[in-house]
Amino acid sequence: MSGERFRTRQSAAASLLVPLLLIAITALIGANGTPSLQDTVTAILCNLIIVIGLQVYVGNSGVYSFGQLGFATAGAYVAAFLTLPAAFALLQTPGLPHFVVDAHLGSLSSTLIAAAFSGLLAIVVGLPLMRTSTLAIPISTFAFLIVVYDVVANWDRVTGGSSGLVSIPATTSVESAALWAGAAVILALAYKWSASGYRLQATREDEVAARSIGVGVMRERLIAFGLSGALCGIGGALAVHQSGVLNPATFYFGATVTTMTMLVVGGARSVFGAVIGAIAIATVNELLRGVENGASLLGAISIGEAPGLAAIGLGLILLATMIAMPGGLSGGREAGELTWLQRLGLSAPAPPPRPGAAAAGEPAADRPARGALRAEGISLAFAGLRVLNDVELRLDPGEVLGLIGPNGAGKTTLVNVLSGFQAPDSGTVSLDGVDAIGRSPARLAHDGLGRTFQTALPFPDLSGLENVAVGAMGMGAGRRRALAIAADVLGRLDLLEQARLPAAALPAGSQRLLGIARALAIGPRYLLLDEPAAGLNEAECAQLVAFLRKVPSDFGCGILLIEHDMSIVMPLCSRVQVLDDGRTIRIGTPQEVQADPAVVESYLGSSFLAAVDA
Amino acid sequence: MLELRDVRVSYGGIEVVHGVDLSVGRGEVVGMIGPNGAGKSSILRSICGLLRPSSGRVAFEDRVLTGMAPEQIARLGLALVPEGRHIFKTLTVAENLRLGARQETGAGERTERTLTRFPILRERAGQRADRLSGGEQQQLAIARALLGRPKLLVLDEPSLGLAPKMIDVIYELLGELREEGVTMLLVEQNAARTIDFCDRCLVLSTGRVRAEGSRGELQRDHDVLRAYLGGQP
Numbered sequence: 001m002s003g004e005r006f007r008t009r010q011s012a013a014a015s016l017l018v019p020l021l022l023i024a025i026t027a028l029i030g031a032n033g034t035p036s037l038q039d040t041v042t043a044i045l046c047n048l049i050i051v052i053g054l055q056v057y058v059g060n061s062g063v064y065s066f067g068q069l070g071f072a073t074a075g076a077y078v079a080a081f082l083t084l085p086a087a088f089a090l091l092q093t094p095g096l097p098h099f100v101v102d103a104h105l106g107s108l109s110s111t112l113i114a115a116a117f118s119g120l121l122a123i124v125v126g127l128p129l130m131r132t133s134t135l136a137i138p139i140s141t142f143a144f145l146i147v148v149y150d151v152v153a154n155w156d157r158v159t160g161g162s163s164g165l166v167s168i169p170a171t172t173s174v175e176s177a178a179l180w181a182g183a184a185v186i187l188a189l190a191y192k193w194s195a196s197g198y199r200l201q202a203t204r205e206d207e208v209a210a211r212s213i214g215v216g217v218m219r220e221r222l223i224a225f226g227l228s229g230a231l232c233g234i235g236g237a238l239a240v241h242q243s244g245v246l247n248p249a250t251f252y253f254g255a256t257v258t259t260m261t262m263l264v265v266g267g268a269r270s271v272f273g274a275v276i277g278a279i280a281i282a283t284v285n286e287l288l289r290g291v292e293n294g295a296s297l298l299g300a301i302s303i304g305e306a307p308g309l310a311a312i313g314l315g316l317i318l319l320a321t322m323i324a325m326p327g328g329l330s331g332g333r334e335a336g337e338l339t340w341l342q343r344l345g346l347s348a349p350a351p352p353p354r355p356g357a358a359a360a361g362e363p364a365a366d367r368p369a370r371g372a373l374r375a376e377g378i379s380l381a382f383a384g385l386r387v388l389n390d391v392e393l394r395l396d397p398g399e400v401l402g403l404i405g406p407n408g409a410g411k412t413t414l415v416n417v418l419s420g421f422q423a424p425d426s427g428t429v430s431l432d433g434v435d436a437i438g439r440s441p442a443r444l445a446h447d448g449l450g451r452t453f454q455t456a457l458p459f460p461d462l463s464g465l466e467n468v469a470v471g472a473m474g475m476g477a478g479r480r481r482a483l484a485i486a487a488d489v490l491g492r493l494d495l496l497e498q499a500r501l502p503a504a505a506l507p508a509g510s511q512r513l514l515g516i517a518r519a520l521a522i523g524p525r526y527l528l529l530d531e532p533a534a535g536l537n538e539a540e541c542a543q544l545v546a547f548l549r550k551v552p553s554d555f556g557c558g559i560l561l562i563e564h565d566m567s568i569v570m571p572l573c574s575r576v577q578v579l580d581d582g583r584t585i586r587i588g589t590p591q592e593v594q595a596d597p598a599v600v601e602s603y604l605g606s607s608f609l610a611a612v613d614a
Numbered sequence: 615m616l617e618l619r620d621v622r623v624s625y626g627g628i629e630v631v632h633g634v635d636l637s638v639g640r641g642e643v644v645g646m647i648g649p650n651g652a653g654k655s656s657i658l659r660s661i662c663g664l665l666r667p668s669s670g671r672v673a674f675e676d677r678v679l680t681g682m683a684p685e686q687i688a689r690l691g692l693a694l695v696p697e698g699r700h701i702f703k704t705l706t707v708a709e710n711l712r713l714g715a716r717q718e719t720g721a722g723e724r725t726e727r728t729l730t731r732f733p734i735l736r737e738r739a740g741q742r743a744d745r746l747s748g749g750e751q752q753q754l755a756i757a758r759a760l761l762g763r764p765k766l767l768v769l770d771e772p773s774l775g776l777a778p779k780m781i782d783v784i785y786e787l788l789g790e791l792r793e794e795g796v797t798m799l800l801v802e803q804n805a806a807r808t809i810d811f812c813d814r815c816l817v818l819s820t821g822r823v824r825a826e827g828s829r830g831e832l833q834r835d836h837d838v839l840r841a842y843l844g845g846q847p
Contacts, residue, residue: 501628537804537805564776
């Protein structure tokens, strides 16, 4: 099979080596060229680092930021301050503190300090900005970019103001830029493949589902924002040590548009995309600029000056890519995930890991087996319409409680209240004796509450295995352990083979089972399942019943089961609670409930009775 | 009326439907059943233009649909009631229906007739669609599709997520439509109910048609059903 997302040692190596090789080739071309070509290639490599920095945040979070070049500006000025010769510093930046002027650092240490400064700045700026909504972040980061420009352009005594700085030591060579670019690739991939990186990608794929498995969206975005800021700072620092001059507009609108174009054209979701986008666009840009200045084509036809040609050309390339290849040149994949590379045998996916027996049920085992999930007096109205009316519920670990009732009875709303997605108007919810009202869904997941949704809400672009592993990572498990837990749960559901594919490619029923596996991977003590059997046929339902029957003992967790299919509810549940119109109308054994005339009337329908009798 | 010839569907290089033939005649009710991943939804999606088959031919009343946009196909008279209903949630019931009727002459009269058939929708006409219960939403989705005066009604799991009693209501309604001669293509999980309801059924598994036959034929052919569906139909 091809197109698999199952990362193996071999495909990971390909994903790492291919971009490094591209950087090495680019550097070699530059190092052996004319001094002007050397300069061009060095500038391209510095820019590449900034594009990788952008990728770390934008690609993994799926949220656009237009402020990252502000961190490049910060890094560039810090690096310039630390290396300016004293005589020039006195002239250009009289307001700088002495310890900075006297630092006279080398290129390596000044770059490292620039990275630390930009990274810290990104954390400080990100603390408020990352709290804003997914739609507000692009705008608020853009505002940050403008603020940075205004500060450096007007703080004359320190930054040299709008005229900028000159005579900064030009120490960045093709080789050093290439080494830093390689390091940036390694760092970006290590982050993307870390548990934290996966958690952030999960928020990109589906924010609601990510919260349900304990992922703090703001926290993960902040981590990537900081790392991205540091990488952009490195790019800025190296660039200023290449050109030797710096002004407030060096990394402003123009650079923001160019680097964003590079990322989008290459494919924002992968580091590989960032690398090929940066190199390809820079190359095209250089060629167009050559024509712009009136070069001759193939030595035969000479073209006059064509101002603005490069900008127009880049715009057209961006437009064409967004229409024809929405995922960018890389399709958003790392090199090792490319189908043709896998076909060549360079990146053959290995068989999925064997389920490790050790991982089974471990998360639940170390918790005391007492307490319960309780709700009392829950009432809730939407726009005057009463959805829940004084509802009580108790779920013990180790039991399976059925929750049935007509469509619109309030079952899903009750699950939303229990899992923290919806605050009730009145009533209490407690988890193992501790008040749970007001706790976020992510926090409740950490406290042992797992849930699934009526629609499967998979993380479509992650493999099935990664979908489930992220559940364990949401709880803080490392990558290796999370993958072992995921393989174990998927093995029990007979889904391991399918789990090699991206979740989007799986049939609807399998996506639903994936959701159950993902909720189990957090090691919950209470699992709330919202119609887990919808979209499964009879045989698959029977398989699901057999699996769910073992969940309380194998995973040490109780199940609240919303389901319309009585052939699932009846054999699994020890108790069944019936909701109708926001009220509990009956709690009892499956047999008692099935025989209750009120339940038959409002929910099961008379044809059900006829079928049971037959 | 609807004709599929050797239709193949692939996702990212992986073929999931391996050459399926299917035909639906005027006034016929045809069902597709089969386990998860059999390719039922992929086939429906390629009929409605939501997915482009990698090869093969889809024709509706002798017009080739392959390569047409979903909205063009809908205008030809092929209406999909999608899985999960996909109603316009923040609009009212009446607005949903108005969108289904488009801007044609006689739309008002047809809306009136539809509301008579779905009395619950008349009752809820001014409410936001997402305030309806699941069964009511399903009725709205079917009503919206009918208002476009489709020649062929394509239903993807109309009973999904519905209470047992509500499934009976929906099937009663589909039964009435069948009596009126509406042509239907139906995908369902519940094999017994589907075989019972449809004139003819296709049993699919792993992207191939494994059996095909009328109600009587399939009910006699228990071995085939058990082999591909696994349950006891």
